[in-house]
Amino acid sequence: MVDPLVVDLSRLQFAATALYHFLFVPLTLGLSFMMAIMESTYVMTGREIWRKMTLFWGTLFGINFAMGVATGIVMEFQFGMNWSYYSHYVGDVFGAPLAIEGLMAFFLEATFIGLFFFGWDRLSKVGHLVVTWLVALGANFSALWILIANAWMQYPVGAEFNPDTMRMEVTDFAAVIFNPVAQAKFVHTVSAGYVTGAVFVFGIGALFLLQGKHIELAKRSMVVAASFGLASALSVVVLGDESGYIATEHQIMKIAAMEAMYDTEPAPAGFNLIGFPGDEPGEVVGIHIPWVLGLITTRSFDTEVPGINDLVEHAQMRIRNGLNAYNALEVLETDRQNAEARQIISETWPDMGYALLLKAYRDDIENATDEEIAAAAQDTVPAVWPLFWTFRLMVAVGFFFIAFFAYGFWKASRGTLQHHRWFLIAAVAAMPLPWLAAEAGWIIAEFGRQPWAIEGVLPTFYAASGLTVLDLSLSLAFYVTVYTVLAVIMVILMIKVIKAGPRDYLAILNGEDSTKDDETRETSSPAPAE
Known part of the structure; x- marks a missing residue:
C-alpha cells in the first residue's frame, strides 16, 4: 500500500503543474482566433492598421505559446514518473489521444507559428492568412485531443479490463473519440479560452485609451474583442449547462457534492444559491431556489437527483x-483456463475499481469487514464545500462577463468607449x-472526480508510483520554483511588449533597427470621465 503522504504530494505536484500550465492555455486559444479575425479583415480591406494589430497581438500570443509549451511538456512525463501504475493500467487507452495530439495538433501549431512570424514577406497575403488560421486550428485541435483524454478519465467508455494482461484495453476507439463528456468539455473549455x-484584448485596449495612445488600434481591437467575447461568454454559460446535464448521467456524485445535497429531494430538486454547513450533519443553511437544479441537470420535472447519502449506499453495493x-x-x-472465473470477471x-477502494484499509480486501466497506463507500464523496464555492465563483464570473461584454459591445458599436x-x-x-474562472473550472473537473484517477475504475491512491516523500518534496519545490520563474518572465515580457505598443515587429524580426512606434500616435488626451 502506497504511503498516503506520497499520494498527496503526487497529487499536489500534478495539480501545481496543471494549474500553472492552464494559465497559458486559455489565452492561447482566445488570441489565436482573434489574430485570425484581424488578419482576415486586413486581407479583405488592405488597411495597414489591421496588419499591425495582428502583429501586435500575435507577438503577445507567441510569448504565451512558448510558455505554454514549456510548462505542458513536463505534465506528460509525470504520468510515467509519479503515476506509473496509472500508466501501466490505462496507458493503452489514455496514451492514444495524447500521441495524436502531439503528431496531429501540436506539430501543426508549432510549425505554422514560425511561418506566422517569419512569413509576412515570403508568403502572399492569402497564404499568410491561411497560416494564421492553421495556427488557430492547431491550438484548438490540441485542446480537443487533450480533452478527449481527460474526458475518458471522467467517463471511461470504449475500453474493457483484460484479465490476461491486467490492463484496460481499447475495444471501441470511436467511442473514446466521441465520448459525450469530451464533446461537452471541449466546447465549454475552448469557449472559456475565447x-x-x-x-x-479588451483590457489592454482600455488601458491604451486611458493612457491616450494607440487609439485606433485600441478602438478596433476592442470592437473585435467585445463581439467575440459576448458570443463566447454566452457559449460558456450555455455549454456549461450541457456539461452539468452530462455529469448528472455519468458523475452524479460530483453534482451532489457541488450542490452540498446530502439527502435526495422530491423531483425537481432545488438549487442552493449560497449555503453553509448547519448544526446537524448534512444540513445546509442558505438561500435555496426550488426546482432549478432538477431542471438544469435532468431537464425534467419528475426525475430525481440522488443525494450524497443515497449515493454512498449505492457505492457499498458496487x-x-x-x-x-x-x-x-x-x-x-x-x-488460467477457469471459465467460471472469466465469466464472473x-x-x-x-x-472492481470500487473494490480496490478497500486497499486503503487492508491488502486482503476479500476479508473486508462491513465497517471497512462502509468507510470505503464514504471515501467516494469528494470534499463538498471547496467544490460548492468554487462552482459558484465560476458561475458568477461567467454571468458577469455576459453583462460586461454586452455593455462593451453596445458602446463599442457606437464608437463611444473612450468617453466612459x-x-x-x-x-x-x-x-x-477569466483566469480565476478557468482555474476554478479545472479544479471542479479534477478535484470533483476524487477519489478516482479514472472514474469508477482506478482509485487515485492505487495509481501512484512508489516514490519517497523526499523525492516528491524536492521535485515539487523544483517545479514550483521553475514555473514561478517562467510565469514572472512571461509577465515581464508581455509588459515590455504592451508598453512598447504596436511597433514594426516585422522589421525587428527581419533584423532591422526599429526603435520608433510604427503607429502614428494620437494626440488625444486620456479618456475623460463620462
Whole structure:
C-alpha cells in the first residue's frame, strides 16, 4: 500500500503543474482566433492598421505559446514518473489521444507559428492568412485531443479490463473519440479560452485609451474583442449547462457534492444559491431556489437527483459486487483456463475499481469487514464545500462577463468607449477574472472526480508510483520554483511588449533597427470621465 503522504504530494505536484500550465492555455486559444479575425479583415480591406494589430497581438500570443509549451511538456512525463501504475493500467487507452495530439495538433501549431512570424514577406497575403488560421486550428485541435483524454478519465467508455494482461484495453476507439463528456468539455473549455482572450484584448485596449495612445488600434481591437467575447461568454454559460446535464448521467456524485445535497429531494430538486454547513450533519443553511437544479441537470420535472447519502449506499453495493471480480482474478492466478472465473470477471469488472477502494484499509480486501466497506463507500464523496464555492465563483464570473461584454459591445458599436472612463478602468481591473474562472473550472473537473484517477475504475491512491516523500518534496519545490520563474518572465515580457505598443515587429524580426512606434500616435488626451 502506497504511503498516503506520497499520494498527496503526487497529487499536489500534478495539480501545481496543471494549474500553472492552464494559465497559458486559455489565452492561447482566445488570441489565436482573434489574430485570425484581424488578419482576415486586413486581407479583405488592405488597411495597414489591421496588419499591425495582428502583429501586435500575435507577438503577445507567441510569448504565451512558448510558455505554454514549456510548462505542458513536463505534465506528460509525470504520468510515467509519479503515476506509473496509472500508466501501466490505462496507458493503452489514455496514451492514444495524447500521441495524436502531439503528431496531429501540436506539430501543426508549432510549425505554422514560425511561418506566422517569419512569413509576412515570403508568403502572399492569402497564404499568410491561411497560416494564421492553421495556427488557430492547431491550438484548438490540441485542446480537443487533450480533452478527449481527460474526458475518458471522467467517463471511461470504449475500453474493457483484460484479465490476461491486467490492463484496460481499447475495444471501441470511436467511442473514446466521441465520448459525450469530451464533446461537452471541449466546447465549454475552448469557449472559456475565447473569453479569456477577449478580456485580455479588451483590457489592454482600455488601458491604451486611458493612457491616450494607440487609439485606433485600441478602438478596433476592442470592437473585435467585445463581439467575440459576448458570443463566447454566452457559449460558456450555455455549454456549461450541457456539461452539468452530462455529469448528472455519468458523475452524479460530483453534482451532489457541488450542490452540498446530502439527502435526495422530491423531483425537481432545488438549487442552493449560497449555503453553509448547519448544526446537524448534512444540513445546509442558505438561500435555496426550488426546482432549478432538477431542471438544469435532468431537464425534467419528475426525475430525481440522488443525494450524497443515497449515493454512498449505492457505492457499498458496487464495492461488494466488485469483490466478486477481484476474487475471480485470484482464482485465475492459479487456473488460467477457469471459465467460471472469466465469466464472473466479464460481468462484474466495471465495479472492481470500487473494490480496490478497500486497499486503503487492508491488502486482503476479500476479508473486508462491513465497517471497512462502509468507510470505503464514504471515501467516494469528494470534499463538498471547496467544490460548492468554487462552482459558484465560476458561475458568477461567467454571468458577469455576459453583462460586461454586452455593455462593451453596445458602446463599442457606437464608437463611444473612450468617453466612459469608469468602464475602461473596470475593464482593466477585470482582466484576472477569466483566469480565476478557468482555474476554478479545472479544479471542479479534477478535484470533483476524487477519489478516482479514472472514474469508477482506478482509485487515485492505487495509481501512484512508489516514490519517497523526499523525492516528491524536492521535485515539487523544483517545479514550483521553475514555473514561478517562467510565469514572472512571461509577465515581464508581455509588459515590455504592451508598453512598447504596436511597433514594426516585422522589421525587428527581419533584423532591422526599429526603435520608433510604427503607429502614428494620437494626440488625444486620456479618456475623460463620462
